[in-house]
Amino acid sequence: MAGFVMDWWPVVCVTVLVVLLSLRLRRRDADTRRRVCVLVLGDVGRSPRMQYHSLSLSKHGYLVTFVGFLDSKPHQGVLNEEKIRIVPISEVMGVRAGPKMLTYVTKVILQSLQLLSVLLTMERQSHILMQNPPGLPGVAVAWLVCVLRGSRFIIDWHNYGYTIMALSHGATHPIVRLAKWYERFFGPLAAHHLCVTDAMKADLQENWGIKATTLYDRPASIFRETPLKLQHQLFSRLARAHPQFKDSGSDCLGEEVERTVFTVRDATDGAVTLRSKRxxxxxxxxxxxxxxxxxxxxxxxxxxxxxxxxxxxxxxxxxxxxxxxxxxxxxxxxxxxxxxxxxxxxxxxxxxxxxxxxxxxxxxxxxxxxxxxxxxxxxxxxxxxxxxxxxxxxxxxxxxxxxxxxxxxxxxxxxxxxxxxxxxxxxxxxxxxxxxxxxxxxxxxxxxxxxxxxxxxxxxxxxxxxx
CATH class of the missing domain: 3.40.50.2000 (Glycogen Phosphorylase B;)
Known part of the structure; x- marks a missing residue:
């Protein structure tokens, strides 16, 4: 009996610690219901769908913590929105020496620790909305944080990560097979699922046992036909760095006309027209x-x-x-x-x-x-x-x-x-x-x-x- 107790006391202690930690991390405050974390293990500036998620949440009064790599500038609307706070994380590279598998494994471990630290130290969120792919190791880490903090986990399926990896490594590569197992195991653990097509919705249901909601990508209001005056201004800016937009005869013209290879602006009244032989x-x-x-x-x-x-x-x-x-x-x-x-x-x-x-x-x-x-x-x-x-x-x-x-x-x-x-x-x-x-x-x-x-x-x- 004493031996049984000695064998199991570490497990009991760890379980108690996890429960106490979970209770502490689940402490609520008045703003918890109005906080959502939007997570992408990629460049925030090149993740338009996740930027749109953030803007939509903010329009409905939610406080958004937008976590991702800040390699390129997000849309100005995201930067200007007071309810959206961008928390940049960096992409870790792993151990550079030794076999490639060691580099990959250490990268996953280090990225997990970094992401775990960020998600556990921020204010408690009612939801974590994550883009997949890339989902390794983010899906598992986000799910664990949601369990510990009592948050709801939502995955937005853009594609399957393992199929993208297969383009480089082949479908039978050990890393690809591991990634496929990982997505199939951790993916269904989310509380809700979004996907980008009805075809993906059917595939998730049939092969993964996941019931998803199709959220087709739709253009934001900033995408519309550009008025001629704005076209001319854009072409003029681009012409400074790219000669393809510059009219070869522009330097010989008087002040009454301003041209690009596509447009003509009359300086007297500011009217812009498209060139007939553009x-x-x-x-x-x-x-x-x-x-x-x-x-x-x-x-x-x-x-x-x-x-x-x-x-x-x-x-x-x-x-x-x-x-x-x-x-x-x-x-x-x-x-x-x-x-x-x-x-x-x-x-x-x-x-x-x-x-x-x-x-x-x-x-x-x-x-x-x-x-x-x-x-x-x-x-x-x-x-x-x-x-x-x-x-x-x-x-x-x-x-x-x-x-x-x-x-x-x-x-x-x-x-x-x-x-x-x-x-x-x-x-x-x-x-x-x-x-x-x-x-x-x-x-x-x-x-x-x-x-x-x-x-x-x-x-x-x-x-x-x-x-």
Missing amino acids: PALLLSSTSWTEDEDFSILLKALEEYEGFIQGGVLLPSLVCVITGKGPQKEHYRKMIACLHLEHVQICTPWLEAEDYPLLLGSADLGVCLHKSSSGLDLPMKVVDMFGCCLPVCAVNFDCLHELVKHEENGLIFRDSSELAGQLKSLLSDFPSSDGKLVAFRMNLRTSRGQRWDDNWDQNVLPLITAQG
Whole structure:
């Protein structure tokens, strides 16, 4: 009997300590019900959906603690909102020496400890709303904190982390298999689940036993067609750093006219008009990752150049490719090796306020996003549609939930098909007739819900149901 007690007393002591710690961490105050933590183990500035969550919560009077990496500037609306407090965390790298597995394991451990410290030392939150992916180790840590503090845990499923990892390592790699087990084990422990498509909702239910609410990405109110005066101001700013926007004859003009390659501003009355023989403005927003084959666009642009050199009457192109990502420098070197006369390419990094202005000024968008799981939709297309910008998008499963072929854009499978679509859509540019204009008109007349109404219907009830 004495031996039994000796064997079990450490377990009893630890259990008592955990219970006491939990009771202490669960202490309530008057503001607990009005506090929500929004968590992303990624760059806050490049997580628009989580920024929208934060803004929606703040509009309903919640105090938001927004936790994530602060690598790029969030939208000004987030920065200006007094009810949103950004708590930056840093991405740890792990042990650099030894095998890669050791580096990965130590990174996970250190990131867990950092995140655990941040979440346990902040004021008690009624909910933790976390983006997945990336979810390793955040999902387990957030769930544990919610257990200890009596908070409700909500996962917003954007994709599956293990399918993204499989792009680099292969589906059978031990790390990928571990990540898959991790998501399948800890994911169902959340109190509520959101997801981005009906296809993902069905997959979560069938294969994971998770009942989720579909919250389609919707454009925020900042995404709309850009008035001509704002277009001219944007093009003028961009022309200072990117010659693709600068009119080659601008320096020879008098003070009465101010020009960019796309616009003309009359200095006498400030009126702005589009130039009749301007190039078409093509926009592709990319994360420069392995799930986006950027070479498809480059090959299509080379084919488009060939059409013009072969005598086809087509407008010249200014192709703007925005975003940050690990493969950006690789593709910038490829761009530098191209010899294009009628197609100009630039890769600026835009401030959060300028990005919607550029979308609202473009003539056509291109999306190269290929879902690793086949279950998520590209946010960039949602934003483009908010600006009534027609899109050519590379095909993958469930894309039809967003892009309607021959209605609001076109779906392609390879570079040759994309080149043919560019040729077809721009053959009569900038005429007011043709498919491109028809697609834009369809987008204007078929606008669905904006983010705020969509969020109020699908997410707010989950928050208020628990007080």
